[in-house]
Amino acid sequence: MVNLIQSAKEQINGLLQAAYEKAAAAGQLPAGAELSGTVEIPKDTANGDFAANHAMAGARALHMAPRKIAQALTENMRLEGSFFASVETAGPGFINFRLGPGWYGAVLQAVQAEGADYGRCNDGGGKKLMVEFVSANPTGPMHMGNARGGVLGDALASILERVGWQVSREFYVNDAGNQIEKFASSIDARYRQLILGEEAVPFPEDGYHGDDIKALAAAFRAENGDAFLDRSEAERHAAMARFGLDRNIPKMQADLRRYGIEYDKWFFESELHESGYVAETVDKLTQLGQTYEQNGALWLRTSAILSEKLRAAGKSPEEIEKMELKDDVLRRANGFYTYFAADIAYHRNKFEKRGFDKVVNVWGADHHGHVARLKGAMDALGLDGEHRLDIVLMQLVKLTRNSKLVVMSKRTGKAISLTNLLDEIPVDAARYFFNSRPESPVEFDLELAVRQDSENPVYYVQYAHARICTMLENLAAEGHPVPEAGALKPELLTEPAEHELIKQLAALPDELRQAARDYDPSRINKYVMELAARFHRFYTACRLKGAEEELLKSRLLLADCTRRVLALALGIIGVHAPEKM
Helix, strand or coil: CCCHHHHHHHHHHHHHHHHHHHHHHCCCCCCCCCCCCCEECCCCHHHCCEEECHHHHCHHHHCCCHHHHHHHHHHCCCCCCCCEEEEEEECCCEEEEEECHHHHHHHHHHHHHHHHHCCCCCCCCCCEEEEECCCCCCCCCCCHHHHHHHHHHHHHHHHHHHCCCEEEEEEEECCCCHHHHHHHHHHHHHHHHHHHCHHHCCCCCCCCCCHHHHHHHHHHHHHHCCHHHHCCHHHHHHHHHHHHHHHHHHHHHHHHHHCCCCCCEEEEHHHHHHCCHHHHHHHHHHHCCCEEEECCEEEECHHHHHHHHHHHCCCCHHHHHHCCCCCEEEECCCCCECHHHHHHHHHHHHHHHCCCCEEEEEEEHHHHHHHHHHHHHHHHCCCCHHHHEEEEEECCEEEEECCEEECCCCCCCCCCCHHHHHHHCCHHHHHHHHCCCCCCCEEEECCHHHCCCCCCHHHHHHHHHHHHHHHHHHHHHCCCCCCCHHHCCHHHCCCHHHHHHHHHHHCHHHHHHHHHHHCCCHHHHHHHHHHHHHHHHHHHHCCCCCCCHHHHHHHHHHHHHHHHHHHHHHHHCCCCCCCCC
């Protein structure tokens, strides 16, 4: 697909090379040197639309002052048939290019012609990539961290799809292990309290205190009566865990669907244990010499694995020693496998069994210490975790209302759940606000999220789209439909506000590539905010109704292209583009 910013940069490199060869043939520059450099977009458009530093980069090879090189290049440059109207030397040797009408017209033609595919590229080459995100324990309602991780993972998956990866979205259900036993014992205690009284049954000190546990206990009793009171603890816990999971997991799926998130697969940890895949994975690590036994437990040589990687990365023995690396238990003395063992098996399954070329996990920042250990375990299995497994760590969420912090505690049951949040604010606002830079804490202003004015960023962007739709509808009713781009006269679009708006339209392909490269979907938030702002400036500065017919057609096309790209970019982050507001 067309990337007009990249095309302009490539064309500049070609123009500079041709100018160098011509200058060298004329004896103005030494022949035989390699001319290279970078082409950037200046922050200040007074310095041109693109700036090249080739003259400065080539000064040593050409044994000349950069400004003299730049002058020779500009004197020998031919812009006929190019995207550029002019070129000039500036400062110590920058070469500044100014765009001509052909480039602006080409952007609008690309937006209209490519439609929903505008901005796509094939950086991923069709390789298989999994994004695993949310993966909340199914022991209670999803909280704000899950809400943020859901948006970041879903938006990132959409971006990676657009740059050429074959993407699968996955939720890993931790339906085995200690947290499930704690879940079952919490329901069991509440169940027995309902029958025997709260004073007669102590609640587990580390149990889950939320009202949802009380509701599950009441529902279990309503279905089974007091029949389980005389069953063994193991029987009660097995039945209550299954009862709770059978209700919580569909509720999680429904909440995420309401949030605009659909997964390709829900993968259950219990399947790894029941199939013997965890045991098989641990046995494979043992066969590879990566484990040892001590005090009845089986340990992974994590410290040795990570030390080897750190040495290869240039770390000194002293630096490595200061890190106090530790080994990890894979199988406890009681014969049960640890969560880490299951996690290793799960990621081995992703790479070895299901054949994903790349895996991206979106985790909370509290998992930071787990990243190197899991990558190291993949390396130990020969699966190149260093390059094939990427972890996006996201920081905490703070909710505020009336300028006061909303206290959240999952354990005490005083958390605001995803369901509570979506009952209070629109899904679009939640998705937009949570799609912020993963590495930065986010403060979610519940009051701002429901405001219908320009202070609310999602309202501001959606209003721009609705405003364009209304304007185009009204002008079409007056006999002025949006024209085909082939009929455009780009030389009529001369106003700075028009040029700045078209440049922003042209920026989407690069923004998508950079968002994919950095695993930062928040770039699209910033992109649509700037696009909306430039449209509002264009709408104020450039009259449509009553403009001369050919100019009106050009401006209609520009407005319609803005509408298309706003809707496309909002869709990538899962936010609607309303036609009326």
